[in-house]
Amino acid sequence: MGYRSHGVVIGSGIAGLLAARILVNYFQRVTIVERDKLPEQPKPRPGVPQANQSHGILVRGQRILEQLFPGLGRELTAAGAVPLDWIGDTLYGSPDGVYPRFPSDLITTSCSRSLLEWMIRRRVAAYEGVEFRDQCQVQQLLTDGTKVTGVRFSSSESLTAHLILDATGRNSSLPRWLKSLGYPAPQETVVNADLGYTTRWYQRPQSGPDWQQLFLLPKAPHYNRCGVVYPVEDNRWGVSLYGFGKDDPPTDEAGFLGFARSLPSPLIYEAIKSAKPLTPVYSYRGTQNRWRHYEQLDQLPEGLLVFGDGFCAFNPYYGQGITAAAEGALILDQCFQKLGGKITGLTRVFHKKLTRRLTGYWLSTTLRDRPWLTTSEGRPRKMNPLMSFYFQRLGELTLSSPEVYGTFTEVLHWVKSPMSLFRPRILMKVLHL
Ligand SMILES: Cc1cc2nc3c(=O)[nH]c(=O)nc-3n(C[C@H](O)[C@H](O)[C@H](O)COP(=O)(O)OP(=O)(O)OC[C@H]3O[C@@H](n4cnc5c(N)ncnc54)[C@H](O)[C@@H]3O)c2cc1C
Known part of the structure; x- marks a missing residue:
């Protein structure tokens, strides 16, 4: 450039x-415009209300972050984040039983979303040419009819730009801005499992259980309630309870504990019943999968890119949003390299490539949500009977075979392709050969 x-x-x-x-x-210059006042310390802020909710990161996401910011994991650990082995340190239970545990290399540093964002912000701010403009809410894009030329904050204030990247999240106003400029807004696919998401933060007991992290999984069609306990900095536990299909966990003390007690296993209830709560119970709705199909628009102004949840937001239960954003960053880099750093053609190429990368995860996520859907909107097609049989048998094997469970976990963490679930050794186990 x-x-x-x-x-x-x-x-x-x-x-x-x-x-x-x-x-x-x-x-030469990169300006990040943010409507919130950015806190000096790792603290939740109003523009990201999900920061009070639990945030795990997939192993693939953590590895990309480390690639983009070498040493980030070490810095997070120094700030109190907890290195976690997703198989060795994690107890996964489902109504069918408990999954195997053994040391693995599926490790992430577990921390609050506020700490992670703050650490990344510090690293980005250290680059020459980077400027943060906080307390500035963008109201509209500026274009010359074919390409973007800037953003407008108010009737008197604007900023010129050669490239604009919208990363304003799930509730992005970009479709509205585009319409008011005479461009088409993207079609949307929404798949809503009506998940109620609640989190409360507790003091982590000094002598705790033999797991670092505990997941109790749902099982369709009867067990729609589930939860997690996970460790973060400052010796805290994030405890989240979830109900699929409009079964929102209550936010009062007795109701929250009662919901934990109603899970098929008492483990979460046992862990928290005498732990010291540090906060109220925070609740979050609006957890639907939402894809805004910018990749289908041929007439977007040149130099406009959409990124993160504003492009494709997953049901947060599966913890994929940060990893999807990290994949987007790698794709953006590849696109710039392919185009020799030029902006012309970038909009189209980027959205297409991002779509190719995320489509498989979108399909698997919406299929996992399928049993809980209460409307036909966006409903993914049923798996064919052969595949359905295969995955049911595979699911049973994850409880008894460490090899199958290990591969399955790698796929869930985007480290291995779903095709590895069909490699000969696993295929033979599934088919009893
Ligand atoms: C309840 C919940 C739990 C989640 N748990 C996980 C998890 O465990 N693991 C995981 O990987 N992901 C999780 N996610 C998803 C994750 O938070 C996001 O996918 C990820 O942070 C990327 O979001 P984003 O940056 O696109 O949007 P956001 O985080 O929403 O950020 C958007 C930013 O844009 C700013 N903004 C908005 N409009 C304007 C404007 N007009 N002008 C200026 N600034 C503006 C906002 O203030 C905000 O700072 C969860 C999400 C939710 C809702």
Whole structure:
């Protein structure tokens, strides 16, 4: 890019920060515009209300973050984050039993979302040419009819740009901005499992159970309630309870504990019943899978990219959003390299490539949500009977075979392709050969 080139990122959530990390490779100046006042310390802020909720990161996501910010895992650990082996340190239980535990290399550093975002923000801010403009809410895009030229904050204030990247999250106003400029808004696919998501933070007991992290899984069609206990910095536990299909966990003390007690296993209830609560119970709705199909629009202004939850937001129960944003960052880098750093053609190529990367995960996530859907909107097609048999048998084997369970966990963490669930050794086990 030329000496005067300027990239603007709207939104300083995790997706915006990861995008900015790539833009610094190609732009002289990168400005990140954020409506919130950005806190000096790792603290939740109003623009990301989900920061009070539990956030795990998939292994693939953590590995990409480490690639983008070498040493980040070490810094997080120094700040109190807890290194976690997703098989060795994690007790997974389902109504069918308990999954195997053994040491693995599926390790992440477990921390609050606020700490992770704050650490990444510090690393991005250290790059030359990067500027954060907080307490600035973008109201509209500026274009010259074919390409973007900037963003407008108010009737008197704007910022010029050669590239604009929208990272304003699930509730992005970009479709509205585009419409008001005469461009088509993207079609949306929404798949809503009506998940109620609640989290309360507790003091982590000094002598605790023999697991670091505990998951109690749902099982369709009868067990729609589930939960997690996971460790974060400052010796805290994040405890989240979930109910699929409009079964929202209550937010009062007795109701929250009662919901924990109603799970098929008493383990979460036992863990928290005498632990010291540090916060109220926070509740979050609006957890649907939502894909805004920018990849189908041929007429977007050149130089406009959409990133993170504003492009594709997953049901947060599966913990994939940060990893999807991290994949987007790698794809953005690849696109710039392919186009020799040019902006012309980038919009189309980027959205298409991102779509190719995320489509498989979208299909598997919406299929996992399928049993809980209460409307036909966006309903994914049923798996064919052969596949359905295969996955049912595979699911049974995950309880008894460490090899199958290990591969399955790698696939869930986006480390291995779903095709590895069909490799000969696993195929033979599933088919009893
Ligand atoms: C309840 C819940 C739990 C989750 N748990 C997990 C998890 O365990 N693991 C995981 O990987 N992901 C999880 N996610 C998803 C994860 O939070 C996001 O996918 C990820 O952080 C990327 O989000 P984002 O940056 O696209 O959007 P956001 O995090 O929503 O950030 C958008 C930013 O844009 C700013 N903004 C919005 N409009 C404007 C404007 N007009 N002008 C300026 N700034 C603006 C906002 O203030 C905000 O800072 C969860 C999400 C939810 C809702």
